[in-house]
Amino acid sequence: MKIPEQVRRLGLVIGIIVVGVLGTRFFLIPRSLISDELHQASTVQREVAKPVKFAGSSTCEGCHEEVSGRVRKGYHKNLMCEGCHGAAARHAEDPGQGKPFAPRDRKFCPVCHSYDASRPTGFPQINPTAHNPVKPCITCHNPHDPVPPKTIEACSACHPQIQRTTAVSSHALLKCTTCHVVPAQHKKTPRSALPSKPEGREFCGTCHAKGATERDAPKVDLSTHGGRFLCWQCHYPHLPEGRG
Amino acid sequence: MNAERVRDLYELLDQVTGYIYPNEIEIRWSILIVVYPYLTGLVAGAFILASLVKVFKVKEVEPTYRLSLLTALAFLLVAPLPLLFHLGRPERSFEIFLTPNPRSAMAMFGFVYAWYLMAVLLLEIWFEFRRDLVLLARASRGLLKWVYRVLSLFSTDISEAALVFDRRAIRAITIIGIPSAFLLHGYVGFIFGSVKANPWWSSVLMPIVFLMSAIVSGIALVIFLYMVLTAIRDHPIDMRCLDTMVSYLFYAIIVDFSLEALDFIQRLYESEESVKILGTLITSKLFLSLLVLQILLGMLVPLGILVIARVWTFNDDMRKLLYFASVILIQVGIFSTRWNVVIGGQLFSKSLRGLMAYKMEVVSIEGLLAALVLLVLPFIILAVMIRVLPTEPLEDRVTVPSKAPAPESPEILPLPTSGS
Secondary structure (H helix, E strand, O other): OOOOHHHHHHHHHHHHHHHHHHHHHHHHOOHHHHOHHHHHHHHHHHHHHOOOOOOOHHHHHHHOHHHHHHHHHOOOOOOOHHHHHOOOHHHHHOOOOOOOOOOOOOOOOHHHHEOOOOOOOOOOOEOOOOOOOOOOHHHOOOOOOOOOOOOOOOOOOOOHHHHHHHHOOOOOOOOHHHHOOOOHHHHOOOOOOOOOOOOOHHHHHHHHEOOOOOOOOOOEOOOOOOOOOOHHHHOOOOOOOOOO | OOHHHHHHHHHHHHHOEEOOOHHHOOOOOOHHHHHHHHHHHHHHHHHHHHHHHHOOOOHHHHHHHHHHHHHHHHHHHHOOHHHHHHOOOHHHOOHHHHOOOOOOHHHHHHHHHHHHHHHHHHHHHHHHHHHHHHHHHHHOOHHHHHHHHHHOOOOOOOOHHHHHHHHHHHHHHHHHHHHHHHHHHHHHHHHHHOOOOOOOOOOOOHHHHHHHHHHHHHHHHHHHHHHHHHHHHOOOOOHHHHHHHHHHHHHHHHHHHHHHHHHHHHHHHHOOOOHHHHHHHHHOOOHHHHHHHHHHHHHHHHHHHHHHHHHOOOOHHHHHHHHHHHHHHHHHHHHHHHHHHHOHHHOEOOOOOEEOOOOOOOOOOOOHHHHHHHHHHHHHHHHHHHHHOOOOOOOOOEEEOOOOOOOOOOEEEOOOOOOO
């Protein structure tokens, strides 16, 4: 039977397409893209060829025995050293070279500890804008043994709300008696023997005035800042507003 | 995820009702995934209409045969674009052809699509238009002559024996084409119907419901295009053809409506644990798009119009008006159907205790503007195709406009009727 002319032409086009597809499939594409085994093997080879950047926690333990001993007993025991300090293979080879990075600002810890509803119940989470703003996390928390810091609890039996508020503020580590003089009688007859309260701007100035020795406290010029107002007319001392 | 996207998602929190899981706030399948089944549905429907002529010998709809085929092709060319726009790395999509994974339903779509495009639609169109392409190649000059020669693959044989072969080939391809068209759109329904974790989608009826709504939308689209084209060309509408198409449309709507009602009643009767949240979904988030647009305006009103058009005797102009109104409403209804399936299925939480909200972007690649472009693009492609390919079989004598100055009447070129 004679093949019609149009079928011959169509057959030629279809043939070119089929040959093109099959040629691409069987000759042009590398075999490693098609075979699972070869694909995995080439991936391994590619990864192995990359330079090693991480030393591994066991290497760190060789020199930093004391710190890693603390870490392995604390809540961060499952974390690798280089998870926070960055790749340290160079440092491991030559301790004088490539000193590992140490996160000291407030951006790092909230990567794991900022509030997120999908984190498991009981996982320590904070709101970074409200939780003790300004200060770096390591002021109160030791990342190598991150137990919740001991905040001042002496007055919390009667003043729990103030205690809880202050505990997450930048004044968390100040004792109540830093600002208040509490007579011994106050614990027996609280209403008749009231504690003192600061009376003037100069009191806050002992930490916050220019030239004050307290290093972390924000400084203002008392002669120009706030005019005739007292500090606590704008700033609540139990929760000084953050600027973080 | 960038900060702007996070901010947008925060705004949605106010619109969440009940309890949802944290990762459910973002609706991942956007309006583009609504456009995709809508477009493939139009393709399948238009092809089924075309097959009525060749397989079932419905001579009345012959005038729309070529238009249906070209419509199917124009929409099929655009159909995968929404998916490509949606992909993060669209340039990798060709890999599904080169390293096929037969266990992935989504990957297999590539092959269903390629089969339908290359083995069914293009072949049928080529055989159907070959004679005219040969005639046009002979009658044209310059670049256009070469376009026609290339499109006809340089074939020249238009003897009666060759044309008989063409007709047989078309019939054979159409017979293969019907199950292929069913496969193309049934597949889209299958993808949704097989998501067993989603009670709104998981149903064996899904491929069949998708298919019937595809036939409804495809026939309605061809009716719309036929009416618009004849109006633009100032040709008279073949009312026998129009009435026949509308009667097929009418039966298709009834079957589609019955299937959807059946699906609904069965879900209601089964009353699985999801029925409560789905009820809330329908009456709150999907009230407008499901009850008003899909069922009332997109289904009951056009059905009513078509019943009125069949029961009462109207003149041709009145019938045309009624038909035109109903096909437009049907398009709105079928688009809403796709919306309700795709977006509706993502608006309730897997906890079955809360509802989310979908905020459509406007200018992004997954936004409203991209969707509109993808909906308009097939019409532009179709307009170009109709310019190049005649929607009615050419007479043996072809009119070719001669070069300037414009003559009173076109030059008539006699053409040979057999190949050389």
